[in-house]
Amino acid sequence: MNQPQAVHRADAGSNSDLPQLYRMMRRIRTFEERVGELFVRGQSAGSMLHLSIGEESAAAGVCAAMRDGDRFTTHHRGHGIFLARGADPARMMAEIGGKEAGYCHGKGGSMHIADMGLGHLGANAIVGGGIPAVVGAGLAARHHKTGAISAAFFGDGATGQGILYESMNMAALWSLPCLFVCINNQYGMGTRIDQATANPRLHERAQAFGLAAETVDGLDVEAVAEAGRRLVDGVRDGKPAFLVIDCYRFYGHARKDKSPYRDPGEEETGRAKDPVAFARAALIERKVLEESALDTLDAEVAAEMDATIDFTVAQHEPPLSSMFRDVYAPGEPEPEPVRTRIDRILARG
Amino acid sequence: MNQPQAVHRADAGSNSDLPQLYRMMRRIRTFEERVGELFVRGQSAGSMLHLSIGEESAAAGVCAAMRDGDRFTTHHRGHGIFLARGADPARMMAEIGGKEAGYCHGKGGSMHIADMGLGHLGANAIVGGGIPAVVGAGLAARHHKTGAISAAFFGDGATGQGILYESMNMAALWSLPCLFVCINNQYGMGTRIDQATANPRLHERAQAFGLAAETVDGLDVEAVAEAGRRLVDGVRDGKPAFLVIDCYRFYGHARKDKSPYRDPGEEETGRAKDPVAFARAALIERKVLEESALDTLDAEVAAEMDATIDFTVAQHEPPLSSMFRDVYAPGEPEPEPVRTRIDRILARG
Amino acid sequence: MALQEMTYRDALRKALADSMTENPDVIILGEEVGRYGGAYAVTKDLIKEFGPERVIDTPISEPAIVGAAVGAAMAGLRPVAELMYVDFIGMTMDQLANQAAKIRYMFGGQIGVPMVLRTQGGTGRSAGAQHSQSLEAYVMHTPGLRLAMPATVADAYHLLRQALTKPDPVVFIEHKALYTLKEMVDLDAPAPDWGKAAIRRQGRDLVIVTYSRQVHYVMEAAKKLAAEGIEATVIDLRTLSPLDFDTIRTHVEKTGRAMVVSEGVMTAGVAAELAARISEECFDFLEDPVIRVAGEDIPISVSTALETGSVPGPQLIFESAMKLLSSREAV
Amino acid sequence: MALQEMTYRDALRKALADSMTENPDVIILGEEVGRYGGAYAVTKDLIKEFGPERVIDTPISEPAIVGAAVGAAMAGLRPVAELMYVDFIGMTMDQLANQAAKIRYMFGGQIGVPMVLRTQGGTGRSAGAQHSQSLEAYVMHTPGLRLAMPATVADAYHLLRQALTKPDPVVFIEHKALYTLKEMVDLDAPAPDWGKAAIRRQGRDLVIVTYSRQVHYVMEAAKKLAAEGIEATVIDLRTLSPLDFDTIRTHVEKTGRAMVVSEGVMTAGVAAELAARISEECFDFLEDPVIRVAGEDIPISVSTALETGSVPGPQLIFESAMKLLSSREAV
Ligand SMILES: Cc1ncc(C[n+]2csc(CCOP(=O)(O)OP(=O)(O)O)c2C)c(N)n1
Ligand SMILES: Cc1ncc(C[n+]2csc(CCOP(=O)(O)OP(=O)(O)O)c2C)c(N)n1
């Protein structure tokens, strides 16, 4: 059995704590900036890197309501969520770089990162692909009476996928401790949400299937954390829920996309809804932390994240010999390499 | 291009005409009884026969609102719908018997019956499988400006399938002339609708996707016809809609199923909601037709349907030579039979 | 337990019940598996014995059924997801091939997906084009999946029991025409090794490699061949992944002639893989081409005659073997 | 039009534009095909030329995209549905295999489904396990479907144009690594026949049968082989259904040696079908076993080295051919 182990998380158990939420959001923001740098330096594995800049409150806010032992899956834009659940940013960056020191030994990369210890059942390169797994994890939690919840994080685009409705229907029918988190950054690639559906009030769908559902403005991480806590409490009691976090994807869909399909004016307005800046201003305004203290905090975070790049660049790719490993469990019959096979066949003479 | 041709239909253009609706329902009921007889006589192709007894008002009522040129798909329990759209019961029965004289030359059978002339794009043995086709047919109708609608008929069980939501979302987004008709006979095989979803108010889902949606009691065929007409008028104007007809599956899921999972009391109550008997009583009560006239009508229908059995039994199965026909279009490269291939390979000597 | 008569269906049910008794993490989920007892009655009454929390009736949502099984397996359960007909595998191929099959690898070996996808396929009930297929090739072509297809009552039991101990996802395909098959079995006798083929009959003239229902057709044909003086070795693969090629090789090298028989469509199917392998690996031993007797490259009709004609049967197998053997003289 | 330099991507776009101009019933539907211009820019600007009613941006709903194309095709349109990655075909296999592929047959020949499913596959962008696959075997194994996989710029144009006149569903798989391929083409010159393989090079020593991107790798390997005194015939299949086996047979009979090269996973894949057929049909002409050079039976890693190592490349093809040819002496 694979029960997530306990780890320290910056924000665990201190949900309404804005400084903690701010720190996590800043870590996510800075991490993503470094991911961009990794890409520019040609050190990332492939070009399919999806940054969650602008969406930090969803990750930090919802995850603050989760606890050790909870499980989750994410979409392709999941770095922030994993960080907020306690990931080691260096091992994350190494995975994004396709290095052996990464969470998945460089086989998964940004879109297939996972860590069973932290309950991360996996990011997914299939839009909607990770959603039904949380129904299964919910069945397991009920079966083993762990009190854990399982949360699926996905984008607005995933509301196009039928499997979301199948999964929500099951969760509601069986009263499973499942949370469905829709990070509505307004776009699925170049398609604005109102170009993908006639009714962009997405939470109404979940309601129609019998889930508790609401939409929260992602500008305010405290509001997100509050909604998260409220819903998660119900989820733990077997009332599955659906939470939409409204936000804006600050940059392109993937690293190379310059979003030519978006209006510059719209982008400016969108980026003005910056949850990190908003939280920072609130901390200053409420006199919780001074600007200089925040600067120090930001610098600490920057140093932490700088180190992830140095770490990653210094790592090596997985050895070719690892290619045939882990297709099946250790000790199980393994696939035979094409070359070996050809040699064997021709060696018959 | 494949435009449905005009044919005579008993009920076309006379929607609110109860005698016509009654006659159609009686024809469906009697036809289904004869299908059961075909099965008992060992003359049906296979055991997968799904009778629509108890659901006649859905077929007769909704189809009365459709017109020549409209297209539709059905689920596996679609005999009544096809009849109500003008099918020749003899050719239907022959198809159900797997005979060459059938609509699909005996290759399709009950679950894969279709007729392009009547706009029937096909019954389906895949629950939900025929639903997205009406989105495509809706695109075609808009493209060719035919003014036609396309209607998907399916059961309550199909609301478990994600493709339904994907299809409704597209229809709403593109304002297509599509009608989604959910015949809620309360069961998908042995599963009662409240055992398949936490919220059995199915039309709420369609509303959440932006469709016009309502539920109507299938006991009263005039109410069904009225709802059908109302929604179809909107559909033709590009306002897609979803209609649930509440009814009861009088008998087992398929011919062999005796529904041991249902309470006898429940069955009795369910069968008391008989749309055919209800319409008959209304005709008498309102003095539209006398009992004797109805008896004559019923006898006419019985004779018509008896003939379908005689016809079918006299027909032959498709010749073995037709096996390799119609995998691809005429003139296209055809699959080579296994036997021919083996002979060819071994004839090399 | 001593020798007793049992059906393939009952053996499957017993395998499920025994596994569930032994391992409290085994659960079943699928359409009609509970109250209804399974479309082919394999799970009959299990809900009474193990309760609705372990025998879970689902809505008609194949993609999410498989997806939920994936998540359940990752979270410590041992789910048996039932797909009522293998014909519905198309809607689940993403969850099966992109998730279940690849998770161990993508995640660098952290975790596996120890689930079983039970389903049934094949012709025999005039169920038409969408309920009669043999789609094992899709599975065999997907790295990361295991594939078991029992032909006998004992194998129905043992392979399912073993599948429920395997660390990787196993697709377990029963044959609808075998459920009523009755055989004398002693299920307490030691089980054959997982991944090992069975020699159902031994002969000097040719090897016929097959699996699932076709094993019975091949045995029937082999009997007729024997009457003509031709002795065939019949290999029942039992699992297509792992594939026991060593057994095939050993026997083909002895006879110099091979035929493969599969109900699945011929082109790019399981028969193609088997024929290609035998041709490559036993090249110097083959006196004649490997013959593929497989499903026709066409959909299945509801018409009984056409349905039967679309897949191999004892007569076609017999005739093909006769031709293969008589071609010896011709060359 | 005279000879001009053009990319594979532009040739595809031109094929779509020319078909749309010629036939007002041709429409395109898929994710990001309109305003965005396609994930690989194949449909760039077509929406400007043909409008949003003919170039239709869809929600992310692969099953319904394919299903809508089926209905559109039955109702008189000629839809081109785009699947952004062939890796997503798993969610559409029901609509593709149970509906599109079987409708003509099930309905007794009343109607066909003249749709094209355009998609792209293959490795080359470290896109990981779920965005790098070569899944053509699933399609080739499904009766009722046609399958085209162009390797050259001219074929990208002609095969797509032809696919859009065919009466049956065509799955059209481009290769992501070929979009920037530039070649001199004269698209006004007569098109090769649909279903006919192309001989890309002729030689006396062995035949290499391949398709899609591997054609280029094989050509590279063939050049190196020539430097070693080995002359290979290179057959580019162009379409896998219909399959031009006559051309393969003719050439294998001449050389007595054959190799098949496919990027798809080896087991039960396209290479298996080709190897099985050559082995069966050219049995008496073969001096050595048919060698399969194919994708490894593993998922694709995001790590570049592992990705490249998972599929055939010029070096493996070259070495394998060298081994095959040197085994001649050994025997
Ligand atoms: C099944 C599937 N379809 C399409 C894609 C291509 N794709 C990747 S991300 C994406 C947009 C997803 O949008 P959304 O769900 O809103 O997530 P976001 O990128 O905005 O975070 C698309 C279409 C995919 N990866 N998987
Ligand atoms: C995709 C798929 N899953 C399961 C089945 C098996 N099956 C056939 S009919 C049926 C129940 C369908 O219920 P509903 O949609 O309510 O239609 P009804 O039979 O009540 O008319 C099931 C589960 C199937 N044919 N297709």
Ligand SMILES: [Mg+2]
């Ligand atoms: Mg989005």
Ligand SMILES: [Mg+2]
């Ligand atoms: Mg029903």
